[in-house]
Amino acid sequence: MCEQHDQQGPSDVRATAPDVGRRALVRGAGGLLLGGGLVVAGAGAARAATSQNGWPASSSPSAIGITGLTVAGHAFPSGVRGGQVHTILGYVARRFHSEVEALVTPGNWGYNYRVISGSTSLSNHASGTAIDVNAPRHPLGSSGTFSATQVSRIRSILSSCNGVVRWGGDYSGRKDEMHFEINVRPGDSRIAPLVAKIGGTTPAPTTAWSTVQSGASGFRVTAIQHLLRARGQSLTVDGVFGSVTVSRVKAFQSSRSLLADGVVGPKTWVALVVTVQNGSSGQAVVAAQKALTARGYSLTADGVFGATTASKAKAFQTSRGLLADGVVGAQTWAKLTI
Structure with missing residues (x-):
């Protein structure tokens, strides 16, 4: 999985944590597993209640509405934040699977309550607003793990998301090409139109649909x-x-x-x-x-x-x-x- 980091904050959040001295972090049951094998239970639990992108975070998944996410039969363990975030990240994952690279299991991750390595900020995974896709194929710190055609297709996905989603391959420092995250604060004016555009929710009642049934033609x-x-x-x-x-x-x-x-x-x-x-x-x-x-x-x-x-x-x-x-x-x- 990635060490989601804040070398460059989202458009409306300016991150200040330095990018220094990070040791590898991987998921541990109930905590963080550091490079030396030490598990720190509940790491970050006393830290700020929002992740780096400004979304509420919690060590209790139910407290922030974490729900399951499965795309093309591939589960994202622990899920992601429900509602609009689920719609957006699910959309990104589905398009990634169909247009960029077929998902593999294991290797896809979502919610994980932890701090960003080398920082005092909570990872965006801690608020359920980030996913990692095909992590083994696109390891943290590696650049160029996607072909030019694949990068072009990733750019198309990001363009469709109207600035709401950021790709770790665009980090100004160490790259994180497995990583996609919500790039705006809760309530940002771009979120609802994006959700409506990608069809994640039933359109507003003012949007009418036809009714078509047996005997119809055309x-x-x-x-x-x-x-x-x-x-x-x-x-x-x-x-x-x-x-x-x-x-x-x-x-x-x-x-x-x-x-x-x-x-x-x-x-x-x-x-x-x-x-x-x-x-x-x-x-x-x-x-x-x-x-x-x-x-x-x-x-x-x-x-x-x-x-x-x-x-x-x-x-x-x-x-x-x-x-x-x-x-x-x-x-x-x-x-x-x-």
Whole structure:
């Protein structure tokens, strides 16, 4: 795991701890295991109640709402902070897995109550606002553990997070390329829009979704069928909501603990849509491209989200009063399919 450190504070938090004399720290049950093998139980327990990025921290996971995080079958032991943080870090981890490098187990970490080595500040892991991914492949202090293409994809993820997330590979001193952390204080004005954009929560009640069910036909059904395929359901895309589509919708709903009625209403839409953007590919991109075409923004449905698809998505978003970022998240999906 990393020694999350504060050589350069987040945009609104100026860290002052020196980067000197750090010994290796690894997780120990109930404390910190120092390089010499000494376990310090409850290390940092008497320190400040906020982590380096300003989020409340606690040695009691339940006190700060730590909840489990699993991505593509790979668990982050001890989980991360619930709510908006869980949505954001889960989004980062899922995109990392699908676009940068497949996650491996063991090697992914979340909450851990401890101080930053060589500092008096609590690690951002102590507030559940940081994750490490594929730690054995990207050891602390190593630079260049990702290829240029992988770094470009990491940059795309960070860009989509609007400054809310920082990567340890961008530290000004010792690099920590396994590490991603929340980079703003609680309540920052960028958090809620980001969560809404990436589809982590049900959109506000003012955002309407269509209801599509057996007997329907057209581009909404086509989008649903492609999205079902993206979610692992096997069916033919024919734009007709027949018995097979009903069956696959029910199977998907059951997998998400939704009412398995075969009707694609707001809750099913929110669970079904996949956030796609520049660099994405696959069935969800085809669904977005066909929906954009149906809305008058014609383009080839080739399943590759490139510059043309991004341009058309931005034009559609502008026409609907949405943030024109070219990212097709829940809010944009709702407008596309209403």
